[in-house]
Amino acid sequence: MEIKPISIEQQEQLSKIATSQDWTPCQVTLSSGVTLDNVYLANHDEYLRSWGRINKEMLVPIEEVISIEESPNALPVSLSKKLYDAGESGMGYCVFKIVYDTGATFDVVTGNAVDFVPSPEGLTIRNIVDVLPHEGSRQAYLNGLDYKWCLFKGL
Structure with a gap:
C-alpha cells in the first residue's frame, strides 16, 4: 500500500482545523461526492509512532480527498x-x-x-x-x- 503526499491545497485546509494530537479529526469530501464526517487525518510516520500498525479497511486514500473541513462530531x-x-x-x-x-x-x-x-x-x-x-x-x-x-x- 503506497501512501501519497498531501497536496498544498489539502495542507491549507487541514491547517485551519485545530487539534490536540498528531492526528486531526475532520470531515472530508471525496472525489466520488461522498462526505465522511468522522475521519482522522495524520502524517503516516506520526500515525505509525502512535498506533503501530495500519488497518487497511479503515483507510481513506488522501488522493481521493477533495475537501477537508471541521467535523460536526468532533469534541472541542x-x-x-x-x-x-x-x-x-x-x-x-x-x-x-x-x-x-x-x-x-x-x-x-x-x-x-x-x-x-x-x-x-x-x-x-x-x-x-x-x-x-x-x-x-x-x-x-x-x-x-x-x-x-x-x-x-x-x-
Whole structure:
C-alpha cells in the first residue's frame, strides 16, 4: 500500500482545523461526492509512532480527498485534550462523561481515539461544556462514533 503526499491545497485546509494530537479529526469530501464526517487525518510516520500498525479497511486514500473541513462530531479541542491528557481508562479504552449545557450527561466508551462522540437528539457538540475522564458507566453508555483514517506523506 503506497501512501501519497498531501497536496498544498489539502495542507491549507487541514491547517485551519485545530487539534490536540498528531492526528486531526475532520470531515472530508471525496472525489466520488461522498462526505465522511468522522475521519482522522495524520502524517503516516506520526500515525505509525502512535498506533503501530495500519488497518487497511479503515483507510481513506488522501488522493481521493477533495475537501477537508471541521467535523460536526468532533469534541472541542480543549475537551479532547483533557481526555487525551487523562490517558486511557483501561487497556485500550476510554470511559468518560459528557456534560451538556442543558445539564444532561451521557456516558461514552471509546477506544484510545476519543474525538468523535455521539450527540443525543436535539444536542450537538456545540452544547458540550465539559468532559469528565474515567467517569461514567461501563454498563449503560453510548459508543464513540465509528471513524476512518486518512494517512499522508509530507507536512
